[in-house]
Amino acid sequence: MFDDTYFMKQALVEAEAALKTDEVPIGAVIVCQNRIIARCHNLTEHLNDVTAHAEMQAITAAANTLGGKYLKDCTLYVTLEPCIMCAGALAWAQIGRIVYGASDSKRGFTHFAANCLHPKTIVEHGILEKESTELLQTFFNKKR
Numbered sequence: 001m002f003d004d005t006y007f008m009k010q011a012l013v014e015a016e017a018a019l020k021t022d023e024v025p026i027g028a029v030i031v032c033q034n035r036i037i038a039r040c041h042n043l044t045e046h047l048n049d050v051t052a053h054a055e056m057q058a059i060t061a062a063a064n065t066l067g068g069k070y071l072k073d074c075t076l077y078v079t080l081e082p083c084i085m086c087a088g089a090l091a092w093a094q095i096g097r098i099v100y101g102a103s104d105s106k107r108g109f110t111h112f113a114a115n116c117l118h119p120k121t122i123v124e125h126g127i128l129e130k131e132s133t134e135l136l137q138t139f140f141n142k143k144r
Helices: 004-020 054-066 084-093 129-143
Strands: 027-032 035-041 074-080 097-102 122-125
Touching: 004 027, 004 035, 004 054, 004 074, 004 097, 004 129, 027 054, 035 054, 054 074, 054 084, 074 129, 097 129
Parallel strands: 074 097, 097 122
Antiparallel strands: 027 035, 027 074
């Protein structure tokens, strides 16, 4: 049986893949019935698309895998707190649960509209927060 730490480590693998291609290192996986059905990372630079966040890519991949747009029985593991755009998409997808590593005090959805998710969505945070934060700090320190 896999746990939250295992799946967040998988999201960190995706974040590291983003880092290698000079994308902001945010990774996401979506899990359904203890099985990863989507693995994604930021692609905003590669696709030249401001909406190509890891979560948005994961929502699309998971919906395609399941053959439907609702992700009620799924959990999103993402290394950084989703922004308001991604939170809105997760609400429309009716994601069952969101687990994120690092909080985002500048753009995270909890700072703007904490009630923007589907009412049944469970949110947990802080899983591998240190590792997620360090990856982001490494990226942005190199940019400065």
